[in-house]
Amino acid sequence: MTAEEREQLEALCRRGRRLVIETVRHAGAGHVGGPLSAMEILVTLYFKVLRVDPARPRWPERDRFVLSKGHASVGLYTVMALRGYLPVEELKTFDHMGSRLQGHPDMTALEGLDMSTGSLGQGLSVAVGMALGSMRLGTGVRVFCLLGDGECQEGQVWEAAHSAASLGLGNLVAVVDRNGLPQFAWAGRRRGEVVAWDLGRRFCAFGWQVREVDGHDVGALAQALVPSPDGPVAVIARTVKGKGVSFMENDYSWHSRVATAEELARAIAELEAPA
């Protein structure tokens, strides 16, 4: 990746973070910490990795993306808006009655969105089905799925992981936003305790190729988010929940909290401060 390209993607991430916080404030509800931790992952996917065309959202040979951690929908809508799937102005309708942009993604409402999600643990199973279909039909479609690390406590994730490896899905990449901080406590831990459990070893044990990267480094992500003909790939992206705004980072209360006018101003000042 050239320095210029990196700068462009990083600028998109800063703009995306601001839009997420503003959108949630405008709606009066929504998730913040998880969309902020996933911003570089989403921007790298939509601007560098995915073979998609916003002008042809139903192009049969497009790559597919499944946001398994569906509560981060505001992050996905923001990046899709920046990519040209919808007007940025439409983000102001987020979570309103009748809007195409709901608190969890609705594939029947917005073209270009490939899967409705929100009930954690299910997205990887769908991605496995999509990848299997593509492999059997020889379409060349690649499938990418973003999971939360808290979400990986769901047993269904591991049933899907087992199937993907058994089926030798060389067109499937799962990326885990490993921010170490779910909404509630990890089993046996205090609420708000950051726990970086070793998901890489678990995916490896299930027969996946594992790549561990800094999840805020767009260059490293672009290199890692590449399928392998040998079978499914798990990218463990080390991230920080609430990344980009000092008082939101690693604070579980920002999982889903609406910024006050004063907090919004402070967040914007930080995001727009010269590097």
Ligand SMILES: Cc1ncc(C[n+]2csc(CCOP(=O)(O)OP(=O)(O)O)c2C)c(N)n1
């Ligand atoms: C099956 C299910 N149980 C509970 C929830 C409520 N919930 C929404 S987000 C969340 C925490 C998710 O943590 P993680 O996957 O680490 O997401 P991130 O920190 O990246 O936002 C929970 C428990 C849900 N959406 N689905």
